[in-house]
Amino acid sequence: MNARIFIDGEAGTTGLGIAARLADHPGVERVSLPPDERKDPAAKKALLASVDIMILCLPDDAARESVAMAAALGDKGPRILDASTAHRVAPGWTYGFPELAKDQPEAIRTARLVSNPGCYATGAIALLRPLVDAGLARPDHPFAINAVSGYSGGGKQMIADYEGGGGPAFEIYGLGLEHKHVAEIQRYGRLERRPIFVPSVGDFARGMLVCAPLFLDDLPGKPKGADLDAALAAHYAGSKFVKMAPAEAAGKIEPQSLNGSNVLELRVFANEARRHAILVAKLDNLGKGASGAALQNLELMLGR
Ligand SMILES: NC(=O)C1=CN([C@@H]2O[C@H](COP(=O)(O)OP(=O)(O)OC[C@H]3O[C@@H](n4cnc5c(N)ncnc54)[C@H](OP(=O)(O)O)[C@@H]3O)[C@@H](O)[C@H]2O)C=CC1
Numbered sequence: 001m002n003a004r005i006f007i008d009g010e011a012g013t014t015g016l017g018i019a020a021r022l023a024d025h026p027g028v029e030r031v032s033l034p035p036d037e038r039k040d041p042a043a044k045k046a047l048l049a050s051v052d053i054m055i056l057c058l059p060d061d062a063a064r065e066s067v068a069m070a071a072a073l074g075d076k077g078p079r080i081l082d083a084s085t086a087h088r089v090a091p092g093w094t095y096g097f098p099e100l101a102k103d104q105p106e107a108i109r110t111a112r113l114v115s116n117p118g119c120y121a122t123g124a125i126a127l128l129r130p131l132v133d134a135g136l137a138r139p140d141h142p143f144a145i146n147a148v149s150g151y152s153g154g155g156k157q158m159i160a161d162y163e164g165g166g167g168p169a170f171e172i173y174g175l176g177l178e179h180k181h182v183a184e185i186q187r188y189g190r191l192e193r194r195p196i197f198v199p200s201v202g203d204f205a206r207g208m209l210v211c212a213p214l215f216l217d218d219l220p221g222k223p224k225g226a227d228l229d230a231a232l233a234a235h236y237a238g239s240k241f242v243k244m245a246p247a248e249a250a251g252k253i254e255p256q257s258l259n260g261s262n263v264l265e266l267r268v269f270a271n272e273a274r275r276h277a278i279l280v281a282k283l284d285n286l287g288k289g290a291s292g293a294a295l296q297n298l299e300l301m302l303g304r
């Protein structure tokens with residue numbers, strides 16, 4: 001029997017991306033509300049009782065409302081995959097980054113409530129968690145992370161601003177040091193110390209780079225760049241979507257080459273003479289950073 005899937009927020013950037021990925025998807029029947037009822041709580045409530053999995057692609061407050069609506073149905077309510085920030089570090093929710101640890105795919109497969117990771121958080125956790133797990137970085141290491149995203153990361157409003165000619169070529173933001181992704185980076189990166197996170201956005205639609213600079217002599221055992229590369233390679237050996245890539249000799253990297261895919265590439269740029277390294281993650285913010293990751297989680301929730 002086909003699984004009945006409802007995308008709440010299907011008219012938004014992430015929702016449209018998931019809907020496109022689910023078109024003609026085997027074993028899945030997508031159910032929708034008529035456009036004029038998509039924000040009508042009564043219509044939503046009536047639909048939920050007949051849905052197997054609800055995917056939330058909503059602003060945080062609306063996501064919380066939909067979760068409460070499903071919870072009111074008890075066991076008859078759908079399982080939930082939430083793409084918003086609302087539940088990523090909430091008790092009872094399973095973090096939907098299957099590559100986090102060996103047992104994470106099974107945890108996602110059996111969970112009722114799964115949170116889809118943030119786009120920046122995906123890159124940062126992918127780089128840092130294996131180093132902490134391998135003892136190559138202490139959990140209390142003072143990490144700083146900087147990143148750049150395409151403007152689609154800001155959803156419909158930012159897309160409209162940029163495509164209407166209203167966005168700057170480049171801007172750094174989050175300078176209040178309270179970005180919404182820091183909590184999940186800290187929790188799932190296993191970081192005891194809150195990292196400093198500096199995001200930025202550029203005048204291109206999609207694509208993302210997340211960077212973590214490191215002083216190699218500040219790490220336990222004073223590793224070489226190659227040791228960091230080997231630890232990341234060991235963690236992601238056999239992974240379908242997270243891949244190690246060689247650091248470009250030219251010492252530069254652009255953010256858009258993975259657009260349209262669910263691949264996350266990791267690189268270690270190192271200068272052994274200076275004992276400096278920069279870890280770089282590249283992903284499509286709408287792919288492995290949002291809709292692609294959601295599809296990967298949905299497949300696991302469907303037992304595939
Ligand atoms: N864009 C990205 O790169 C990523 C986004 N996310 C997260 O996904 C979620 C959605 O983001 P994004 O797709 O970018 O946002 P958008 O602004 O593009 O889309 C949000 C959609 O939700 C709809 N909506 C708002 N309230 C309700 C409601 N009560 N019931 C039904 N629909 C509602 C909006 O309707 P209307 O069309 O009328 O405005 C809109 O279509 C957010 O929580 C975001 O943080 C996660 C990862 C990456």
Ligand SMILES: CC(=O)N[C@@H](CCC(=O)OP(=O)(O)O)C(=O)O
Nearest residue numbers: 084085117118119149153154201
């Ligand atoms: C460029 C831009 O504005 N990006 C968004 C993050 C993208 C996003 O929506 O992140 P979630 O996965 O947490 O939903 C921001 O910094 O708020």
